[in-house]
Amino acid sequence: MTDDALTVSQITAQIKDVLEGSLLLRNVWVQAEVSNARQYASGHWYFTLKDGERAALKAVMWNRTAAGQPIAPENGKSILARGKITVYEKSGEYQLQVEQLRPLGIGDLYAQLEEVKARLMAEGLTDPARKRDLPGLPWRIGVVTSPDAAAFQDVLNVLGRRFPLGEVILSPTQVQGADAPAQIVRAIGRLNAGDVCDVILICRGGGSIEDLWAFNHESVARAVAESDVPTVTGVGHETDTTLVDFVSDYRAPTPSAAAEFITRLAVDFPTYIENSRVELDELMAGRLELLREGVERAVTQMQMSSPERVIQNTRQTVDRLTDRLDSRLDAQLNLLRERVISEARALDAANPTALLARGFALVRLAATGEVVRATGQVGVGEEITVQVQDGRFNARVVEEGRLL
Amino acid sequence: MSDETQEMSFEQAFSALQATVQRLESGELTLEDSVALYELGRRLSARCQALLDAAELRVKQVGA
Numbered sequence: 081m082t083d084d085a086l087t088v089s090q091i092t093a094q095i096k097d098v099l100e101g102s103l104l105l106r107n108v109w110v111q112a113e114v115s116n117a118r119q120y121a122s123g124h125w126y127f128t129l130k131d132g133e134r135a136a137l138k139a140v141m142w143n144r145t146a147a148g149q150p151i152a153p154e155n156g157k158s159i160l161a162r163g164k165i166t167v168y169e170k171s172g173e174y175q176l177q178v179e180q181l182r183p184l185g186i187g188d189l190y191a192q193l194e195e196v197k198a199r200l201m202a203e204g205l206t207d208p209a210r211k212r213d214l215p216g217l218p219w220r221i222g223v224v225t226s227p228d229a230a231a232f233q234d235v236l237n238v239l240g241r242r243f244p245l246g247e248v249i250l251s252p253t254q255v256q257g258a259d260a261p262a263q264i265v266r267a268i269g270r271l272n273a274g275d276v277c278d279v280i281l282i283c284r285g286g287g288s289i290e291d292l293w294a295f296n297h298e299s300v301a302r303a304v305a306e307s308d309v310p311t312v313t314g315v316g317h318e319t320d321t322t323l324v325d326f327v328s329d330y331r332a333p334t335p336s337a338a339a340e341f342i343t344r345l346a347v348d349f350p351t352y353i354e355n356s357r358v359e360l361d362e363l364m365a366g367r368l369e370l371l372r373e374g375v376e377r378a379v380t381q382m383q384m385s386s387p388e389r390v391i392q393n394t395r396q397t398v399d400r401l402t403d404r405l406d407s408r409l410d411a412q413l414n415l416l417r418e419r420v421i422s423e424a425r426a427l428d429a430a431n432p433t434a435l436l437a438r439g440f441a442l443v444r445l446a447a448t449g450e451v452v453r454a455t456g457q458v459g460v461g462e463e464i465t466v467q468v469q470d471g472r473f474n475a476r477v478v479e480e481g482r483l484l
Numbered sequence: 485m486s487d488e489t490q491e492m493s494f495e496q497a498f499s500a501l502q503a504t505v506q507r508l509e510s511g512e513l514t515l516e517d518s519v520a521l522y523e524l525g526r527r528l529s530a531r532c533q534a535l536l537d538a539a540e541l542r543v544k545q546v547g548a
Contacts, residue, residue: 219495227545236541244539245494251546270547349498353532356501360525363508367518 089169096167099174105165110137110176111184112161117153119146127153129161129176138175139163149181150189150293152258158184182290189293196298197323205305206326212310214330215278218342220247222277222309224267226255231285231314231335238339243346249277255284260294265303272308279342280307282324283314283335295322304328314338436469443467446474455481489527494535501528 086094099105112129115136119125123143130136139161141153153159162180167173183189200206221239225232227250239246253267254260264282271280282304284292294300295315304311305327313328314335325331332338383389436442443452446463458464462477489497504525508518 236543240541244541245536246541248541248543249546250543267547276546349532349536353498353501353529353536356505357526357529359505360508360522360529363505364518364522367508367513367515371515 088172092167092169092172095174096169099165099167102165107162107164108176109160109162112137112159114153114157114159115155117155119152123147125153125178127155138173139178140175141178141181145179147254147257147259148291149257150290151181151183153178153181160184189296193296193323196296196301197326200298200301200305200323200327205302210305211329214310214312214342216345218243218246218279218346220249220277220279221342222249222251222271222280224251224253224264224271224280224282225284225335227252229255229285231283234285234334234336235281235283235314235339238336239343242340242343245349246343246346254294256287256291256294261297261300264294264297264300268300268303268307268311277309280309280311281314281335281338281342282311282328283338284316285335286317286320289320292316292320292322295324297323300324301327312338312342433469436467441466441468455483487527489524489531492528492531494532494539497528497531497535501525501532504528 110129112131115128115130117125117127123146125139125141125146127139127141128136129139139153141149146152151157151159160182161176161178163176163178165174166177168175197206204210223232223235225235232250236248239248249271251267251270253263255264268280268282271277282295284295292315295313301323304313304324310330311328312330312332313322313324314332314337315322315324316334318333321331330338330341332341444450444465444467445452445457446465449465450457452458452464458477458481460477460480464475464477465472466475489500492500504521507513508521508525513521
């Protein structure tokens with residue numbers, strides 16, 4: 081009998097074969113309530129699935145799996161867990177190795193989401209008037225995403241192509257899984273600590289609605305709404321809308337579209353610079369043309385005042401003046417001539433010889449030559465000179481003058 | 485003559501280029517000033533072009 085005995089390892093291996101070989105147990109959904117949940121530093125979760133007090137099933141969820149779940153295994157929470165039964169030989173225990181964790185019914189999640197959305201709207205956080213303008217040129221671009229995700233690479237490609245002058249400040253975070261909401265909130269906070277960036281892109285590539293669920297988390301939405309730096313969201317595909325899209329300053333349909341949107345003005349740089357250069361050339365050419373015209377005008381003006389022209393002009397002036405002088409002189413002479421004639425006439429009129437011709441005589445005192453006009457001027461014996469028409473003679477007064 | 489544009493960042497050179505074109509547009513300049521502005525504009529556009537050609541997206545990380 082002891083020959084048939086199996087070692088513990090052998091029996092455990094048998095059990096392991098049976099359990100892990102079961103088609104049913106290899107991929108099974110379990111509905112349960114979580115208890116004794118504990119996460120190790122490694123990120124692995126250990127917890128117990130319970131069916132009230134009736135039954136218990138140990139469960140383990142590896143860190144990689146946990147990162148992809150919309151919820152964490154919280155004590156008392158009703159969940160759906162999918163996974164496979166595995167046997168842990170060392171302690172002789174079987175457990176459910178969880179591959180997927182969901183709250184009981186996605187409908188419940190949506191109901192919860194609508195409630196949060198209504199609350200945010202009531203607070204005015206989704207108000208279009210709250211949305212801020214994005215910077216024209218995003219010199220420093222904060223990016224909240226997982227550095228390993230394809231979405232981040234997409235964003236880098238777009239930014240590198242369209243605006244290589246910019247700088248990307250990655251604020252890394254998990255974008256799915258139980259820890260994602262808290263991490264995203266911290267990642268947004270880091271980009272708001274001091275003057276770190278001009279705009280924040282919050283992005284995640286496409287995935288199932290569960291994968292995107294972190295972006296429906298109230299704390300994440302509030303962090304986006306409260307960000308001092310303007311935010312652009314690009315979560316999932318065109319058809320996906322998450323809570324953060326309602327509170328961000330701009331909602332882009334995808335991560336690439338978000339990157340394209342913030343660089344919408346930057347793509348024109350090469351064209352703008354080329355245009356500026358052409359404009360410079362044209363302005364300079366125009367200015368030179370203007371100056372050339374000015375010089376030509378000046379030359380024309382200068383020719384107008386050339387020495388020959390001046391001499392010519394002066395000669396004309398002299399001629400004109402000479403003319404004027406001549407005519408002026410003639411007039412003057414005529415005037416003088418006339419005056420001479422009229423004076424001569426007057427002289428003629430006053431000529432005493434004419435009187436002498438008519439028989440009058442001019443009498444003077446012989447001694448002084450004084451003309452005698454009155455009787456009192458002469459005495460008896462006084463010598464006088466009498467002038468008549470053809471000559472003079474001397475005489476002596478013989479009689480006292482008498483008054484007429 | 486030292487070329488001050490060689491020390492400029494893209495942002496500086498770009499806004500200086502815009503300002504230069506505007507000043508040249510405004511007229512009221514001597515020929516000497518015009519030529520100086522034009523040459524400055526050409527250097528600025530060359531600087532912008534060079535920076536644009538050489539630009540590579542820089543990535544740094546904050547936290548985690």
